[in-house]
Amino acid sequence: MDNYDLVVLKTVAICEYGVRSVAAKYIMKCDDDTFVRVDAAMKEAKKVHGDRSLYVGNINYYHRPLRHGKWAVTYEEWPEEEYPPYANGPGYIVSSDIAKFIVSEFEEHKLRLFKMEDVSMGMWVEQFNSSRPVEYLHSVKFCQFGCIEGYYTAHYQSPRQMICMWDKLQHHGKPQCCNMR
Structure with missing residues (x-):
């Protein structure tokens, strides 16, 4: 069953x-x-x-929850005024020690789950960061x-655009966008 939730x-x-x-x-989502x-x-x-813990992506700092619209979050769901720093969901990387921490916390039923996966990852990394520094x-x-x-990652790409982007990488040796749909 596939569902955004x-x-x-x-x-x-x-x-x-x-x-x-x-x-x-490293783990990339x-x-x-x-x-x-x-x-x-x-x-x-x-x-x-070295073996330092890392969180890599397009990081949002001081991002405030939207209280209206498609991505609305109620005060019951998120009472704070800001989210922790989090990388945008289309693509980010965490080191394996952070991934192990997430799995361990999940198995022990201590992992806070939030409806937006990218914000959840930011919460988990922040929790990990409280005991071991994360870059x-x-x-x-x-x-x-x-x-x-x-680009390192390009979001909202159709299969046709992905084939075009791959071809450009192979034939021109540099990342170029394909603006067809």
Whole structure:
């Protein structure tokens, strides 16, 4: 069953898979309509030296909950005036130690689940950060609103656009957008 409300649980499952099944150093979550330049995303993650904990993406700082409209959040759901820093949902990376923490907290029924998966991840990283420091890496090249030249990720891409973007990477050697639908 596929439903937006299940995305937060799918995100926990991604963390579990990346830790228990493949022993990954980093876990990347991205939407199915996001084209990812894996090489560029990994290069960005590797800017953090050593085994430091990291959270990489297009980070929102001091973002306030919307109280009306499609993404409305009630005061009962979120009483605070601001969300913790969080990376936009179309594509972000966490280190495996953060993923392990998320899985452990989930299994112990201590993980706070919020209806927006990207905000949930921000809450979880903030909780992890309270005991072990996390390096936050912000880049607009994790594009949430479409495609920008030099992108690491491009959101809202159709299958046709993704094929075009792949072809441009292969033939021109540089990331270029494809503006067809």
